[in-house]
Amino acid sequence: MKKTYGQNAIVGQSGGPTAAINASLAGVISAWLERKNSILYGMANGITGIINEKLYNLNKIFLGKNDDLNCLKFTPAAALGSCRIKLKDFNKDPVLYENIFSVFEKYSIGYFFYIGGNDSMDTVAKLSHYADINNIDIKFVGIPKTVDNDLCCTDSTPGFGSAAKYIAAVCAEIRRDTAVYTQKSVTVIEIMGRDAGWLTASSVLANTDFSEGPDLIYLPEVPFSFDKCFSDIENAWKKHNDVLIAISEGIKYSDGSYVSADSTKTDNFGHAMLCGAANSFKEPIKERFGCKFRAIEINTVQRSAGHLLSLTDINTSFNIGSFGVSEALSGKTAIMVAITRISDDPYTIKFESFDINSIANNVKCVPKEFISQDENYITDAGIKYLRPLIMGQCDPIYLDGIPMHFILPKI
């Protein structure tokens, strides 16, 4: 017989911000508030909110407040706060796990929802494993999010579509901006993506019958070479003088070293810190061609552009949050909810659940069939996959000239 702490639930957000992670949170809240006599808590700053017992009572904040919930849906980044913690195995730090589960017991938690990326799914896997071997009945559900679109088992990740839409729109705008002058120029646009080139690939969506985007697209999935790049640029100049190149921050030479200048530093997970990949084109381009050059880093706004959301992405993000609640209530645990695509056109999807252990720590890269034969562009198959994810606009509420944000009260 399993131990049961109660019927309350707790939800957290973890990892890097996205423009849609709050839509998933709103989906969880919306589904939970339909229940009676149970509380949904929110962890302040992911799992650290449990460790430090900093919890929001989300029923109190959102019950009967549909306008606030709607505003939350369109607010970028994690309203509950985030953290970047990878839990140690429980046999290496049993006190930590005892602490976490004592908080679960204190707040009568029966359901745990964690919205995040790879590292967050690892947390869900570890906690559910601990509960399993200690015979504790809590349903653990991971809800995917990441602008990087690099999670396995899901057709796309909530948050990716909105980032892709922003990138496509601004790449078309940067093309308008570079096209005004006549001299030969090279503009390099640096886009997020360490190992997976999904965001950079989405720059191809700037090319339509009614707008123009990059001439060349270099992904981390393909070894980069300046010699090849120079020859690609010379070909692109035959078409027009303002050559536009989209690159992933994580492009690497064939020996595996980053093109980015600052590849020596590492973050808390031991990943190499990347910055300045676009800037690292400056000297080689100047030296080879002596032409006008500009490096443009599409900064963190690409993941937090609440002012330009994909309706498809926001609706999917909201609905998958609600689906996570229904899966937990139906008794499932140690799962990540995921998107399965049924058709591209019309774009139709269904939600499914996968064993959390099949997901954590694997990275899904851009497949070969999405990369052109000369390895500098995206194929029609790639466009067919990407385009539906950016379709539709949201109407955030504007106040005083800018989109309103929902900000949780301090605790």
Added chain:
Amino acid sequence: MKKTYGQNAIVGQSGGPTAAINASLAGVISAWLERKNSILYGMANGITGIINEKLYNLNKIFLGKNDDLNCLKFTPAAALGSCRIKLKDFNKDPVLYENIFSVFEKYSIGYFFYIGGNDSMDTVAKLSHYADINNIDIKFVGIPKTVDNDLCCTDSTPGFGSAAKYIAAVCAEIRRDTAVYTQKSVTVIEIMGRDAGWLTASSVLANTDFSEGPDLIYLPEVPFSFDKCFSDIENAWKKHNDVLIAISEGIKYSDGSYVSADSTKTDNFGHAMLCGAANSFKEPIKERFGCKFRAIEINTVQRSAGHLLSLTDINTSFNIGSFGVSEALSGKTAIMVAITRISDDPYTIKFESFDINSIANNVKCVPKEFISQDENYITDAGIKYLRPLIMGQCDPIYLDGIPMHFILPKI
């Protein structure tokens, strides 16, 4: 008796792109197409289009094509192309002026419209002066545009409001993005503005009752000191851990040297080339506080963000273009049309004309009463001036998930 070449008109765009310069072009075209039996030509790439005789027949392109004209209105950057040329005085290069006026004669030009900033108004001044002393009857009208908002005689410049709206929106989004983590951090947002801090000042508009923006705002109008900045940061940390600083690319030390690292290079006009002002905070902040630091450069998208336009700015830009046509037709020449504000709330304006010679080459900076006493923020008076300029949203036409652009056929 003055020489008259004819009743046709010519319009050009010059200087850096803005999100509203095509709205002014659309305003000129719209007003001109109401006339019969005269052609409106468009210069390809500003004054160089005349020198090289590369001209669009805008009647052919836009007559009866209201959808295209509407799409042009929302398309960022200069659809006709731009140039960065400062004309020599006519006594230094008389052949150039003879060449230009021979093209005017060939195309029966009676009206000249030039949409641009300071350097463009200088071109209008020189050409109208040459026409005057050579007794040639062409009406020369300058239509202001610049994201920098640094032109004299006009309450604001077309293009500024849309750039300010984008900056305010993304500064609020960057605040959401930085607020998700709990550790002490400094994020420096670099915004365009060499001598005038108008764009950086508009970051204050991210602070509303429903959103949060920068804690500190440093303009080029105020001498910068890291000692003062460090003390400002320490004060800001008392409020929250994620300190957000907005700076102009052109902030200078009290000795007049740029904080930006690359202050040694110059552009074609002899202006110092600025880049990396935000990056130049990295070492001093790391050394002093050892905290998390991020530099964010709001790149060229700030001037070309057609996906986030200020309705006030776009309507004003369109209408001032049309006003320029009516002023020319009423016989005025050697003028710049300008915006005069009648009231802040409700925001009401009228258009007027000013002698072009009173405008060219003067820079309007942010006045002292808009800068807080401790010189690190914007006053209520500044907000009262800025806020109306970003109000209202446009509805660009979306196709394939991104805003459509109108692209002129190649000539």
